[in-house]
Amino acid sequence: MKKISTRARDMQASPIRKLIPYAVAARKRGINVFPLNIGQPDIPTPAPIREAIKNFDQEVLAYSPSQGEDFLVESFAGYYRNNRIDLAAEDIIVTTGGSEAIFFAFLSICDAGDEVLVFEPFYTNYNGMAFETGITLKALTTYAEDGFQLPPVDIIEKAITPKTRAILICNPNNPTGTVYPRKALEDLAYVAKKHEIYVIADEVYREFTYDGLAHTSILQIEGMAQNAILIDSISKRYSACGARIGVIASKNKAVMGACMKFAQARLSSPTVEQWGARAGMMMDPSYFEPILEEYQRRRDAVMEGLAKAEGVICKTPTGAFYVIVKLPIKDAEKFAQWLLTDFNHNGNSVLVAPAAGFYATPGMGLNEIRISYVLEVKKLKKAMETLAVAINQYKKIEEGQNNQACAANG
Amino acid sequence: MKKISTRARDMQASPIRKLIPYAVAARKRGINVFPLNIGQPDIPTPAPIREAIKNFDQEVLAYSPSQGEDFLVESFAGYYRNNRIDLAAEDIIVTTGGSEAIFFAFLSICDAGDEVLVFEPFYTNYNGMAFETGITLKALTTYAEDGFQLPPVDIIEKAITPKTRAILICNPNNPTGTVYPRKALEDLAYVAKKHEIYVIADEVYREFTYDGLAHTSILQIEGMAQNAILIDSISKRYSACGARIGVIASKNKAVMGACMKFAQARLSSPTVEQWGARAGMMMDPSYFEPILEEYQRRRDAVMEGLAKAEGVICKTPTGAFYVIVKLPIKDAEKFAQWLLTDFNHNGNSVLVAPAAGFYATPGMGLNEIRISYVLEVKKLKKAMETLAVAINQYKKIEEGQNNQACAANG
Numbered sequence A, B: 001m002k003k004i005s006t007r008a009r010d011m012q013a014s015p016i017r018k019l020i021p022y023a024v025a026a027r028k029r030g031i032n033v034f035p036l037n038i039g040q041p042d043i044p045t046p047a048p049i050r051e052a053i054k055n056f057d058q059e060v061l062a063y064s065p066s067q068g069e070d071f072l073v074e075s076f077a078g079y080y081r082n083n084r085i086d087l088a089a090e091d092i093i094v095t096t097g098g099s100e101a102i103f104f105a106f107l108s109i110c111d112a113g114d115e116v117l118v119f120e121p122f123y124t125n126y127n128g129m130a131f132e133t134g135i136t137l138k139a140l141t142t143y144a145e146d147g148f149q150l151p152p153v154d155i156i157e158k159a160i161t162p163k164t165r166a167i168l169i170c171n172p173n174n175p176t177g178t179v180y181p182r183k184a185l186e187d188l189a190y191v192a193k194k195h196e197i198y199v200i201a202d203e204v205y206r207e208f209t210y211d212g213l214a215h216t217s218i219l220q221i222e223g224m225a226q227n228a229i230l231i232d233s234i235s236k237r238y239s240a241c242g243a244r245i246g247v248i249a250s251k252n253k254a255v256m257g258a259c260m261k262f263a264q265a266r267l268s269s270p271t272v273e274q275w276g277a278r279a280g281m282m283m284d285p286s287y288f289e290p291i292l293e294e295y296q297r298r299r300d301a302v303m304e305g306l307a308k309a310e311g312v313i314c315k316t317p318t319g320a321f322y323v324i325v326k327l328p329i330k331d332a333e334k335f336a337q338w339l340l341t342d343f344n345h346n347g348n349s350v351l352v353a354p355a356a357g358f359y360a361t362p363g364m365g366l367n368e369i370r371i372s373y374v375l376e377v378k379k380l381k382k383a384m385e386t387l388a389v390a391i392n393q394y395k396k397i398e399e400g401q402n403n404q405a406c407a408a409n410g
Helices: A006-010 A017-028 A047-054 A070-082 A097-109 A125-133 A153-158 A182-194 A253-265 A272-281 A285-307 A332-341 A377-409 B006-010 B017-028 B047-054 B070-082 B097-109 B125-133 B153-158 B182-194 B253-265 B272-281 B285-307 B332-341 B377-409
Strands: A032-035 A092-095 A115-120 A136-141 A164-170 A198-202 A228-233 A246-249 A322-326 A348-351 A368-372 B032-035 B092-095 B115-120 B136-141 B164-170 B198-202 B228-233 B246-249 B322-326 B348-351 B368-372
Touching (some): A006 A125, A006 B097, A006 B253, A017 A032, A017 A332, A017 A348, A032 A377, A070 A092, A070 A246, A070 A272, A092 A097, A092 A253, A097 A125, A097 A164, A097 A228, A097 A246, A097 A253, A125 A136, A125 B125, A125 B253, A164 A182, A182 A198, A246 A253, A253 B006, A253 B125, A272 B272, A285 A322, A285 A377, A332 A368, A332 A377, A348 A377, B006 B125, B017 B032, B017 B332, B017 B348, B032 B377, B047 B272, B070 B092, B070 B246, B070 B272, B092 B097, B097 B125, B097 B198, B097 B228, B097 B246, B097 B253, B125 B136, B153 B182, B164 B182, B182 B198, B246 B253, B285 B377, B332 B348, B332 B377, B348 B377
Parallel strands (some): A115 A136, A115 A164, A164 A198, A198 A228, B032 B348, B115 B164, B198 B228
Antiparallel strands (some): A228 A246, A322 A368, B092 B246, B228 B246, B322 B368
8 A cells, every 4th residue: 555645755854853852862961952943033922913812802713714804914015015015905815824825826826847946045845835736946056155145147047947937035035044135136027027937035034134234025126016926924023933824915916816716725814813913014113123133133143153163154144034154064964963962062052954954956055054043142142152162173073084084095 | 928827727716705796785785695605603612712812821922833732732632532533642733724634635645646536515625625736536426315425335436546545525524414324434444445545534523413413433433543534623613713723633654744744844833723722622522512402403494494495305414514405496506696686585685505616527516505504593594484485486487487498499
């Protein structure tokens, strides 16, 4: 009996979760393991959101409309207006997290076997959604050396095939922290319009830009109304990952009509959180100011820590709360495991995400890790100090093994 | 530019929603339109569930584990134990509604092009999930005349092809209200084991059986542990459709391992409602007694009303809160529209679901409607009286048109 489908067999399990058992064991041995591996913000969910959830008072916890509650769709439209993004209520469908928005985007514009162009390293769950919808993610590599900027337009254009239906970007980027300049988006727009394909822009980290940098939405690029599909979510914006409230939005009526069919097939997104989400959208944007200052301090703490490790390559990222670090070692997965099984510095260690899981091309990212900075600065400083010590120590161990290997061969 | 995918183009929009604009217009003209078309219970969500949601007090509304919160998985395991269904915590994944459970089941055991055997009429959203996963639903017809019982085992067995991966049932059934006797499930088990395929059993209406009838779960059939996949949800059980909390469960570890990968790809189900759902699972089963009595009274009101319409075929259903009625007319879709555009009885009319949308075979169910009885008895009696008058009246109109047509031809 063939127990499971080929696609289920071939689908990658979460690459980040593999290390969890080692972290659990390390903690049992009394090691303090700082989590630098997750995208779950530690910032409290804003009180107005929590209050709105508490105040939900309908007698029947009923389905919400498949498009989302009217009041929430209107709130999102207002939010976009305030962000100078041209989207009306009719262009918006509330989704069960940004994950479902990606899923709807793939389903709506791609048949099985179609291609979507992505830039590696990329958010691993794009892989999951691609698997589920039978599409192929074709990856162009971006590099630590230039801060993971997009490749030149001619390289992008050459990667377009007759099967390509869209270019998918995450901006600000998870896992690199890169914020794409307007010029890069204009390049994508040029390619999309010339080849009559879409740009799917995952902008769930929209507010998270540092050093005074302004974010540019794909919908702020001229002439992109019919070619742009926006992915959004309140998860990171309002520290409300567990609410599972996202958005798919486009001015392209055919795309939104298609998405509506898929939205109807799953009936609705959770109802109570839609009340919470509205309360979030109604908050004054000044809410973000202290939070961005905090994240910028954290980003700086990460970079200061990395400066103490010899031979790492990492340009200062300007957005989201991630950074990909190229290490002066060979195998980041072994290193990440070693951190939990064989290392501690004054009783501390760190849990990091090996970056190979963020690449589609085999062999890429083997010496890279992703660090999430969702820890308060004091802890983060200690975590980064620990990581720097570990990198320097592991580098010597690898060099020693190399020397031994050379001696054995010699 | 090919704007949307072929699958998005070909996917059916919700067949029930087509009539909504007509209902809105009728209400604007002052007609009182009783909704007999929806599956949204009107019973209040139990207070413990609403209280648990109100009492959610975590500072960060964080992702829950992809499998579901430990406490909820344990609560479900306890609920199954109380229902003499052998499922442990490790056999259970919390899903975002029963919809996602179906989706995971299809993904986990079927590749694109594989077949799942269903019995029409069936819940339309199975179509949506089949479209999304690229599988083919192959339908065997069941009939109003015998209360939509499953076909004999040899008919079922003949429908199995090398591509068949599962038989999907809904028990108690939406849209027919049929509760399958143990013998029918044993037949399915025989076929499943002989042909090494699965039975996916959607048992979200488990508690909703009438006339003292006991429900039999597919997992209570001997030897089915490895071949059964259970779909479940709190939506109907606790009048909590908007919570989006369901379950997929199986003793088959390969299947659950596959489901876990898909669960990780969408990160988690909504967190707050998991606290609510636990409160529901902890309620004493006596909670259901008055509710089932109420639904049984409603079912009886529906049958009494139908008795006043001439020529309808409808065996008394014994479960869920739906009934499929075969009408003495030709075109139930036109009838349903006419109810809203041209008919009223003392200022009342009804909104019903034409049943053709619940069939996969073209031309089937054209003279059938689905009635949901989620209205209080007093209103339901008036709605059914209105429907009976309408059926009798429309029948005469159709007969008149036929006579005219005959005269014109003669």
